[in-house]
Amino acid sequence: MMKHITLALLFISLFTFGQQGGMWIPSLLEGMNEKEMKSLGFQLKAKDIYDINQSSFKDAVPHFNNGCTSEIISSKGLLLTNHHCGYSQIQSHSTVDKDYLQDGFWAMNFAEELPNKNLTVTFMVKIDDVTKLVLDGTSALKSEKEIQDKIQANIANLTSTYKREMWQDVRIRAFFEGNQYYLFVVETFKDVRLVGAPPSSIGKFGSDTDNWMWPRHTGDFALFRIYADKNNRPAEYSKDNVPYTPKHFFPVSTGGIKEGDFTMVFGYPGRTQEYLPAVAVKQIVEVLNPVKIDIRDAALKVQDGFMRKDQAIKIKYAAKYASVANAWKKWIGENKGLKKSDAIAIKKKQEGLFMQNVTKASKHAEYGGLLSDFETLFQEIEPYALSRDCFQEVVMRHVEFLNIGYRLYQLEQVHAARGNQAFEDRKKNLVASLEGFFKNYDEKVDEKVFEKLIQIYAEKTPVSFLPENFQQTDFSLLTKNIFAESKLTSKQGVYQLLNGNFEEVTSRLNQDVGYLLVKKLSQIYHQKTAPKFDELQLQINALQRTYMKGIIEFSKPEDRIFPDANSTLRVTYGQVKGYDPADAIRYDFVSHLEGVIEKYVPNDYEFDVPKKLLDLYNKKDFGAYADKNGKMPVCFIATNHTTGGNSGSPALNKKGHLIGLNFDRVWEGTMSDIYYDPKICRNIMVDARYILFIIDKYAGAKHLIEEMKLVK
Numbered sequence: 001m002m003k004h005i006t007l008a009l010l011f012i013s014l015f016t017f018g019q020q021g022g023m024w025i026p027s028l029l030e031g032m033n034e035k036e037m038k039s040l041g042f043q044l045k046a047k048d049i050y051d052i053n054q055s056s057f058k059d060a061v062p063h064f065n066n067g068c069t070s071e072i073i074s075s076k077g078l079l080l081t082n083h084h085c086g087y088s089q090i091q092s093h094s095t096v097d098k099d100y101l102q103d104g105f106w107a108m109n110f111a112e113e114l115p116n117k118n119l120t121v122t123f124m125v126k127i128d129d130v131t132k133l134v135l136d137g138t139s140a141l142k143s144e145k146e147i148q149d150k151i152q153a154n155i156a157n158l159t160s161t162y163k164r165e166m167w168q169d170v171r172i173r174a175f176f177e178g179n180q181y182y183l184f185v186v187e188t189f190k191d192v193r194l195v196g197a198p199p200s201s202i203g204k205f206g207s208d209t210d211n212w213m214w215p216r217h218t219g220d221f222a223l224f225r226i227y228a229d230k231n232n233r234p235a236e237y238s239k240d241n242v243p244y245t246p247k248h249f250f251p252v253s254t255g256g257i258k259e260g261d262f263t264m265v266f267g268y269p270g271r272t273q274e275y276l277p278a279v280a281v282k283q284i285v286e287v288l289n290p291v292k293i294d295i296r297d298a299a300l301k302v303q304d305g306f307m308r309k310d311q312a313i314k315i316k317y318a319a320k321y322a323s324v325a326n327a328w329k330k331w332i333g334e335n336k337g338l339k340k341s342d343a344i345a346i347k348k349k350q351e352g353l354f355m356q357n358v359t360k361a362s363k364h365a366e367y368g369g370l371l372s373d374f375e376t377l378f379q380e381i382e383p384y385a386l387s388r389d390c391f392q393e394v395v396m397r398h399v400e401f402l403n404i405g406y407r408l409y410q411l412e413q414v415h416a417a418r419g420n421q422a423f424e425d426r427k428k429n430l431v432a433s434l435e436g437f438f439k440n441y442d443e444k445v446d447e448k449v450f451e452k453l454i455q456i457y458a459e460k461t462p463v464s465f466l467p468e469n470f471q472q473t474d475f476s477l478l479t480k481n482i483f484a485e486s487k488l489t490s491k492q493g494v495y496q497l498l499n500g501n502f503e504e505v506t507s508r509l510n511q512d513v514g515y516l517l518v519k520k521l522s523q524i525y526h527q528k529t530a531p532k533f534d535e536l537q538l539q540i541n542a543l544q545r546t547y548m549k550g551i552i553e554f555s556k557p558e559d560r561i562f563p564d565a566n567s568t569l570r571v572t573y574g575q576v577k578g579y580d581p582a583d584a585i586r587y588d589f590v591s592h593l594e595g596v597i598e599k600y601v602p603n604d605y606e607f608d609v610p611k612k613l614l615d616l617y618n619k620k621d622f623g624a625y626a627d628k629n630g631k632m633p634v635c636f637i638a639t640n641h642t643t644g645g646n647s648g649s650p651a652l653n654k655k656g657h658l659i660g661l662n663f664d665r666v667w668e669g670t671m672s673d674i675y676y677d678p679k680i681c682r683n684i685m686v687d688a689r690y691i692l693f694i695i696d697k698y699a700g701a702k703h704l705i706e707e708m709k710l711v712k
Contacts, residue, residue, distance in 0.1 A: 021641045021676040022562040023269050023570040025175075025182070026050035026058055027127040032560070037573050041262035043654045049266070049571060052126050057656060058569060059247035061266045062121035062189075062226075064648055066567075069267030070121060070224070071650040073252055073658060074707045077226040077244030078195065079121065080691070081648035082663045083203030084326075086222035088319045089116045090197050096312055104199040106699045113193035113225055115237050121192055121226060124569045125168060126185040133158055134172065134181040144542040151178075158183065167233050175563035177275070177548040178541070184568060189244065191227035191237040196701055198222075198694050199610055200318075205596060207606035208300075208325045212333050212667040214581075215591040216635045216684050217599060220663040221691050223704065250650055251709040252688050253657040256627055257576050257636055259589050264573040265640040265662050265683065267649030269565035272673045275548060277374045278347035281674055283382060285338050289331045291460045292389055296328035298452040299398040306445045308605055316440040324398065330644075330670050337671030337680065346675065354547075357554040367550045370543060377540050384533040387465040391525045394457045395518065399450045400441055401488040405518030408488075408497070408509060412519075415502050423502050431498055438491035446489065451479040465529055467520050478517075486514025565643055565673075572646075574639030579682055581668045590687070593617055593632035616697055625693040634690045636660060637682040643673050651685045657711055660685030 024033050029046035049057045064070040068085035072078065083090075087101075093114055094100045107113040134154050141147045155172045162170045164185050171184045197203060202219040210216055226244035229235035257263075273280075303321050307314040338344070351371055358367045395402045407430055415423035455475045458466060487493025487508075497508050497515075509515045555561060578589040597617055601607040616622070622632045642649065642662055651660035662685050665672065669681035696705050 021572075021639075021672075021678060021681070022560060023272070023565050023572050023641055023643075024562055025127065026266075026569055026571050029571060033571075037262070037264070040573065040575060041654045042264070042573070044656055048656060050127075055247040057248065057250075057266055057652070058124055060249050061569065061650060062123045063268045063567075063569075064121055065119055066122065067270075067645065068647045069645065069649040069662075071266075071648075071658065072226070072246045072249040074249055074709070075245065076707060077228075077246060078249075078704065078707055079192070079224040079226055080650075080658075080661060081222060081224065082661065083197060083200075083220045083222045084322060084663070085648045086194065086197060086224065087204075087322060089119055089194055089224075090222065091315065091319050092116070093194065094315055096315065099311075099315065100197060101200050101315065101318055104197055104202070104699070105194065106196045106701045107194070108701065108703065110225075110243070113195050115191065115193050116224075117237075119192045119224075120188050120190050121224075122186050122188040124184055124186055125164075127569075128183040128185075129180070130158060130172060130183045131179075131181045144538050147542075148538070155181075173566050173568050175566070176552065176561075177545040177564075179545060179549050179552070180563070182568070187234055189226050189228060189234045191235060191241050193225050193227060194222070195225050196223040196695065196699065196704065198698070201608045201610050202613065202694060202698070204322075205607070205609075206599065208322075208329065209606050211326065212329050212664060212670060214587055214637060214666045214682065214684060215595060216664065217591050217593075217596040218635065218663070218686070219690055219694050220686055221661050221694075223695075249709075250652070250656070250658040251711045252692065253653060253659045253712065254624060254689055254692065254710055255653075255657075255659075255712040256633065256689060257590070257653070257659055257687070259576050259578065261576045262573065262654040263576055263638040263640055263659070264571060264652045265642055265646060265649045266571055266652065267569070267642075267646045267662065268567050269570055269572075269643045270567050270645030272565040272643055274562075274564055274674065274676065275544070275551065276347070276674060277371065277378075277547070278344050278351060279375050279378045281338065281344050281347060283378055283385070284674070285335050285344070287382060288385060288389055289335050291386060292393055293328060293331050293335075294460070295390070295393045295398065295453060295456055296324055298456060299449050300325055300328060302448045302452055303445060306442070306448075313442050313445060316442055317445065320440065329667070333667035333670035334673065335671075337668050337677070338675060340668065341671065341675060341677040341680070343671060343675035343677075354550065354554070358550070361554065363550070363553075367546065370547055370550070373543055374540075374547075377536055377543065381533065381536040381540065383462045383464070384529055384536065387461050387525070387529040388533050390457055390461040391521065391529065394453045395521055395525075399453055400437075400446045401450065401482075401486065401514055402518055402521075404437065404494060405488050405515050406522055408494075408515060409519050409522045412506055412509065415506075420502055427498055427505070431495070434491055434494055438494075441491075443483065443489050447479060447483045450482070451475060454478070465524055467524065482514045482517065486512050488512065488514040488518075565645065567645055572641045574641070576636060576638045577682070578637070579666070579680055581666070581680060587637075589638075590636040591634045593622075593634055593690075596634065610698075612698055621697060622693060623697050625689040625696070627689075632690065632693060633687040635684055636687055637666065637684050639678055639681065640683045641672060641676055641681065642683040646683070659688050661688070661691065 027050050034046040060072040062070055064081045064085055070079050070081035073080050090100050138147045138150050159170045169186050198219050205218045227241035228244040232245050303317050307317055395406055411426050414426045458471045483489055487497050576589050578587050580586050599607050600609045626632055646662050649662040650658050651662055653659045664684040666682045672681045695701050
């Protein structure tokens with residue numbers, strides 16, 4: 001069975017995406033994928049993308065801070081990623097007097113480049129199939145917990161014993177729902193400095209209104225530089241470090257794009273769920289997404305109201321707001337797209353074909369009960385999943401004093417589980433984190449967010465997972481009492497709570513009105529919600545693995561299959577192409593600077609335009625970066641199958657030259673994490689020519705242009 005998966009990477013025809021869709025493992029492109037890429041116009045070989053003996057594209061595409069993707073665009077380690085990926089770093093260097101979010105930042109030499117604490121980039125060095133080693137000894141085990149415990153033990157042993165260089169690390173990830181495992185040898189660089197970023201009025205133009213939308217007019221890019229020790233190896237920050245010399249970097253194309261051109265996006269997509277059963281998708285669309293959308297909608301409205309009135313609050317909450325809004329709007333678009341594409345009905349048809357194959361193969365003993373078991377388990381898990389989402393969204397994420405309170409609750413539990421030394425160690429780490437937490441905290445904002453969200457929590461959480469009579473609480477009065485009396489709402493207050501030994505700390509905590517609320521909610525969550533959710537999810541995961549095994553087993557040699565995204569390096573390819581989102585509406589594949597001017601609203605939070613950019617537009621001073629019609633391209637779209645984590649991914653042409661920088665998807669196509677529809681799924685990229693134009697003509701950072709290799 002494993003041999004079949006490794007050699008083929010196949011899928012049943014009903015799941016086939018044609019020449020669109022798919023997130024492919026770069027070490028397995030030879031054969032079907034290479035042939036398909038060439039049919040779309042690719043002029044290189046699979047080995048140019050991945051080769052462990054020679055430099056290849058993989059050597060120029062590091063994982064940016066374990067969340068986004070980035071790419072090297074010069075021989076001196078110059079790194080390109082999205083503005084929104086580097087947003088927290090830009091924010092951390094910003095003050096009211098020196099606001100790099102508002103004004104932009106450009107280092108005119110190496111000495112002016114700004115170091116960033118805890119920022120890393122990680123290169124993938126080698127991929128190895130370790131399925132047999134990871135699954136060794138699991139076939140005779142009966143319970144899913146025993147199987148997973150054995151797998152984790154095998155992974156731990158392999159991680160510690162696998163041969164690699166002393167500066168390298170090993171990571172092992174599951175593919176095909178745990179039917180296959182790959183090992184990745186990686187190198188992580190820890191000295192990464194900010195080189196350049198346009199103002200938010202360019203890098204975040206359109207902000208939340210335009211997020212996930214097309215046409216886009218956002219110059220969503222930022223520049224960093226990797227530094228290494230004298231041996232060109234990873235090192236902690238030091239003034240003695242030197243710019244990293246890469247094994248490969250991408251030439252930047254000024255030749256532009258046209259509809260139908262081959263495109264390839266290379267990066268680290270975070271998570272997809274392409275093979276969920278219909279019942280799971282229905283639950284996401286009708287139950288889970290709507291509640292999360294409501295919670296975030298309320299939090300965002302409160303934060304936005306404060307940010308528009310107060311520049312200091314705007315700086316504090318800029319990165320947090322953007323992160324919250326990103327998923328909020330994505331879920332809205334995801335629901336819209338899943339309904340529009342009739343994904344639930346399509347998945348039911350796929351399941352019907354699957355059961356026909358089960359019957360033909362006389363495999364009822366192995367697969368016959370899968371779909372009914374899915375129905376039973378998803379019905380059973382629904383209230384627990386809803387309770388879990390409400391707790392995580394309100395307590396652990398969006399009400400900040402509750403987040404601090406939850407960390408204090410965990411601190412109290414550490415002592416019970418592991419004793420006094422563990423308590424002291426955890427307390428020390430918590431105290432060290434407070435400065436950074438409260439740097440971007442505002443009590444007035446948090447008070448209003450809490451008042452809104454705690455009421456939604458009471459309304460949306462199933463009543464069996466709430467404190468007794470919680471829904472009858474006067475939440476306005478509760479809010480006033482907590483923010484008048486609790487010490488969780490200020491840095492000084494939390495320091496006071498944490499001062500002393502375990503007995504002193506817990507005595508103070510358990511007299512604090514804010515902490516007592518957090519503790520009550522957390523106890524219910526950990527006693528009633530989490531254990532049962534985890535138990536049911538473990539059973540669902542086992543079913544999903546069996547379902548995936550059957551899908552592969554019933555596939556044919558001409559079919560296509562790709563594993564779900566799991567934050568490992570992948571290749572996706574397609575074509576530059578417009579689309580038709582609705583009746584009588586046709587979207588072109590490229591946007592231009594004139595669209596920025598059309599959207600321009602002076603002094604607006606989202607659509608202001610810097611004077612210098614207006615001047616350049618009015619003079620049509622686009623340098624060498626305009627298209628053949630004299631217009632300045634800004635963004636373009638294509639059929640590459642991307643998701644979160646592909647932000648900052650290089651968009652490459654048929655020759656492996658950088659033509660754009662991936663940063664988003666169209667709103668109608670955000671459901672591609674669950675169901676990819678080539679008719680409406682499009683990824684959005686900043687045109688490389690616009691990036692060069694902003695660096696050169698707007699910022700005047702010609703030294704950076706000279707550092708790159710420009711090609712036509």
